[in-house]
Amino acid sequence: MDLEEVRKTCDRVAEGIRRIYVGDELLVRKVLAAALANGHILFEDNPGLGKTMLAKTMAFSIGCKFSRVQFTPDLLPADILGTKVWRQKNGSFELLKGPVFANILLADEINRSPPKTQSALLEVMEERQVTIEGETHRLEEPFFVMGTQNPIEYEGTYPLPEAQMDRFLLRLSTGYAETLDEEKLILKRRIDWKKDDPTVDIEPVISVNEFRSLQKTVENNIYVDDVILHYISEIVRRTRAHSQVEVGASPRGGLALLKASRALAVMRGRDFVTPDDVKTFALDALSHRLILKLEHSLEGVRERDIIKEVVDMVPVPKDFRPRQSR
Numbered sequence: 537m538d539l540e541e542v543r544k545t546c547d548r549v550a551e552g553i554r555r556i557y558v559g560d561e562l563l564v565r566k567v568l569a570a571a572l573a574n575g576h577i578l579f580e581d582n583p584g585l586g587k588t589m590l591a592k593t594m595a596f597s598i599g600c601k602f603s604r605v606q607f608t609p610d611l612l613p614a615d616i617l618g619t620k621v622w623r624q625k626n627g628s629f630e631l632l633k634g635p636v637f638a639n640i641l642l643a644d645e646i647n648r649s650p651p652k653t654q655s656a657l658l659e660v661m662e663e664r665q666v667t668i669e670g671e672t673h674r675l676e677e678p679f680f681v682m683g684t685q686n687p688i689e690y691e692g693t694y695p696l697p698e699a700q701m702d703r704f705l706l707r708l709s710t711g712y713a714e715t716l717d718e719e720k721l722i723l724k725r726r727i728d729w730k731k732d733d734p735t736v737d738i739e740p741v742i743s744v745n746e747f748r749s750l751q752k753t754v755e756n757n758i759y760v761d762d763v764i765l766h767y768i769s770e771i772v773r774r775t776r777a778h779s780q781v782e783v784g785a786s787p788r789g790g791l792a793l794l795k796a797s798r799a800l801a802v803m804r805g806r807d808f809v810t811p812d813d814v815k816t817f818a819l820d821a822l823s824h825r826l827i828l829k830l831e832h833s834l835e836g837v838r839e840r841d842i843i844k845e846v847v848d849m850v851p852v853p854k855d856f857r858p859r860q861s862r
């Protein structure tokens with residue numbers, strides 16, 4: 537696919553999503569960017585803000601194999617991964633594949649399950665493989681997890697440990713409808729659909745093969761100048777050096793910025809990354825990887841404040857275009 541074709545295809549997917557989900561265009565682009573980068577997304581927000589709906593709409597819009605697990609207090613690792621069962625008839629064990637054997641796994645309300653089950657997702661998210669009773673199975677590409685959770689102050693939840701948070705490429709929040717008109721549009725659409733869940737009727741906008749080829753373009757055809765790598769590295773390192781931060785962004789955080797930025801460049805019809813692409817994702821790619829010093833956290837300092845401060849501090853590079861077009 538050439539770059540123009542890729543841009544148009546991404547536009548079509550984004551438009552399709554926004555025919556269902558009412559919300560910010562940029563948010564939808566970010567979700568798509570993470571998907572193009574084969575990255576896991578954590579949607580974190582209060583109840584009823586369309587997290588599940590956005591994740592499902594995204595999943596159904598690209599013709600991927602999709603499964604959903606509702607995380608509950610009694611969910612077991614085997615309920616996600618699968619298990620081996622004895623088949624009397626054949627005299628052998630048969631593998632019953634769990635919902636993780638899909639292209640997109642929607643892990644809904646991920647912080648309602650205890651750590652043991654959450655951590656079953658860990659190996660899968662990073663290694664993209666599943667081990668069941670000593671046997672390892674590679675997952676098909678693409679594979680990524682879309683997790684949803686309510687903010688950790690809610691009762692009856694098990695906050696994801698930092699190690700697990702780090703495995704999400706982006707943490708996004710859906711937020712409330714911005715205007716009164718948007719709020720009304722949600723109601724109007726419900727009347728038109730005549731049902732609560734319109735995602736059951738979604739026809740994929742692109743096939744899984746088309747999606748793979750978009751992902752390849754992002755991986756192979758986007759120029760990232762050395763000054764951009766410098767810019768990303770500076771941002772990441774300054775989160776670590778910040779006086780109010782206990783644990784700064786990991787190297788994986790820098791990689792997340794790089795990958796998401798390349799995907800956004802593609803969507804904007806460019807074959808190179810700009811500092812603006814990087815800035816767009818600084819909060820979503822980094823804030824969930826920081827741990828603040830307790831005293832500052834108690835004072836009300838937030839991770840987002842730190843990221844904002846750091847981004848404001850780092851000089852923005854200028855000559856980032858490919859050499860031939862300078």
Ligand SMILES: Nc1ncnc2c1ncn2[C@@H]1O[C@H](COP(=O)(O)OP(=O)(O)OP(=O)(O)O)[C@@H](O)[C@H]1O
Nearest residue numbers: 556557558559582583584585586587588589722732
């Ligand atoms: N931005 C939106 N656009 C369209 N419909 C929306 C939007 N926000 C919420 N809704 C509707 O509100 C209902 C709740 O949305 P959804 O189940 O996705 O919320 P949620 O954030 O996953 O909530 P919870 O945290 O309780 O799981 C759904 O019927 C959905 O269609």
Ligand SMILES: [Mg+2]
Nearest residue numbers: 587588644684
């Ligand atoms: Mg939900």
